[in-house]
Amino acid sequence: MINFTHYLPTRFVFGRGVENQTGELVRALGATKVLIHYGGGSAVRSGLIARVEASLDAAGVKHVSLGGAQPNPRDTKVYEGIELIRREKVDFVLAVGGGSAIDSAKAMAHGALYEGDFWDFFCGKAKPEKSLPKGVVLTMSAAGSESSDSCVITQAATKTKRGLNTELNRPLLAIMNPELTMTLPPYQIACGATDILAHIMERYFSNEPDCDLTDRLCEGTMQAVIRAARVMVKTPTDYDAASQLMWASTIAHNDTLSVGRVKDFASHQIEHELSALYDCAHGAGLAVVFPGWLRFMLKKPEKVMRLAQFAVRVWGCEMDFEHPEKTAALGIDAYVSWLKSIRMPVTFAELGAREEDIPYLAKKVKRPNPDGTVGKFYALNTEEIEEIYRLCL
């Protein structure tokens, strides 16, 4: 294990009906005027926004609303929110929705207290030093943004998708009613489950030795996600499966499962360019990219045992002690079979992505390592990223 600091300021309030506590919970955090930021009309039509507003009213907390958060949330909406926060003297930002609404709300909360352009934080020109307090009423199990330190925004004009990691990104409050996720289309549920599993895999594929506990926490959560996703895609109203997916989404991305080790996150960077260019769902993009990344790693002899452990402990494959690479390959097959079973795309074509774009995509991938590569488990250069994209064809 490497040295680490772990601090989660988020208060999680989880279960049936908890959205009706929003007012008192937000007031306890000192809020006097809340910006409710949500996505499409479904939160309005389902009556959720009205319930949240009623709860705020009952607690005597004022509020204004801003809808229209989109998947792959845009900088344009963030600018709109920042202006509204300043004009209305908002002191608490409440996202009602999934990762898109939450990330959009996070960027607004940082930007509202910054004199310059909030995009400075995403292009690396500045670091946020303060932010408005944030809360979430979660409606989708996926991004884990309800307590993660990350936020991803797309610059609409350039189709550039960039992430920001800072402790200021962690909301102080996560109101989590699994019932709210039951009305999502199965495709979105599956995209969410794919994202959850990917967040864990980004932590699981790591070179730090002897992290047995961290390994087992990852493996156990992956097994639970695999099972709950299969159930929920068939039966979205299964409360227990919904609960497990929802809590898994949270711990998958708030570092509960990754203390003492370095995260990889190459696959996320490689995916970001797909959803930025083709505007596909992030989960769907990951379903295409991650098998390619695994197939690439299978060719590296020093990575085989890690892939075999993934196959045996997560997918229940039998260990072939003479040919561990066969076991490793079986694990990749099992992962792809699971993706197909929850009806995710697993090829470029299914995603609407095009082979001829690969050089452009590979060049655009953010490569944050000092030597211009991306990934910690294995540091990828541009040619290798191209190779991974080709393994996704």
Add this chain to the structure above:
Amino acid sequence: MINFTHYLPTRFVFGRGVENQTGELVRALGATKVLIHYGGGSAVRSGLIARVEASLDAAGVKHVSLGGAQPNPRDTKVYEGIELIRREKVDFVLAVGGGSAIDSAKAMAHGALYEGDFWDFFCGKAKPEKSLPKGVVLTMSAAGSESSDSCVITQAATKTKRGLNTELNRPLLAIMNPELTMTLPPYQIACGATDILAHIMERYFSNEPDCDLTDRLCEGTMQAVIRAARVMVKTPTDYDAASQLMWASTIAHNDTLSVGRVKDFASHQIEHELSALYDCAHGAGLAVVFPGWLRFMLKKPEKVMRLAQFAVRVWGCEMDFEHPEKTAALGIDAYVSWLKSIRMPVTFAELGAREEDIPYLAKKVKRPNPDGTVGKFYALNTEEIEEIYRLCL
């Protein structure tokens, strides 16, 4: 999953050398004068107290010290601490040690701000409403008190051991250097590992259905503890094993592993009377009690499948689908073998406990259920508690 709230205000700073950051970390929490509370002379002799004091000095934070926290910490020391805190106008309590020093410090922090007798909180006469902020420099992986909501104190005059659960018990800071646990005698390391496993078992044996994720988090952590304990009892200087035991001790008892389910904690109550009467180590008492509790549950047909799951998933036993009770029994055997392998006592006699005390012990066990029983997985009455004690002979 049942509804839950989860909030962990503790900032964990983990790894080699982190105790040298104590001063700046404590100052960042607003401390101006710290009470350092520790146990025996080992923390002084090892130079740890001097390093902590030097770090406080460097950060310009004043401090006073109080040693003498004992295993099964006494009310007498708590009264002493409360007086010192008031006299010296201390505004932050820093425990340096394991569960005993931490629990003692927690009780002091509550009592210092209470006009009545702090024991009121432990005998159920009053509830604490405020407390001084607390921090921990951890030297033992065991009780998990560094971020748990619990605190156990023994009234010396009556040998009555009582626990208090409140959110106010959670420290704001946990400074965790696994190296500090490497100088403990193997017996204490083993007692700690037994306690960690017991904390997880109290959460794992639960009747809430369909908590697959929580189950798997518990199972994975138990597997890591079983392995790390075997390594560390033989080789106390194994940093990775020490790291895993230390982090496991924390998550085993801060509810990371038990969201959405009800904890049992009958075995802890049954053990408390052993350590109160015979002054044995808490972990050693648990090593005797928990196998007895499991043997009792093995006789209840409705509990067999849960025990079989424990046997298969935690201990690697093969499932006997025709006779699951045989698998369940193998799991208990495996648990007892593990306890013996780390040289824990597993019988009353080895603990110095006496058969003739059983009726007295059984009568004294705290039974917090409204109907005068103890335990949630299975509610035990006095006769059944006696039966469990007899199964420990």
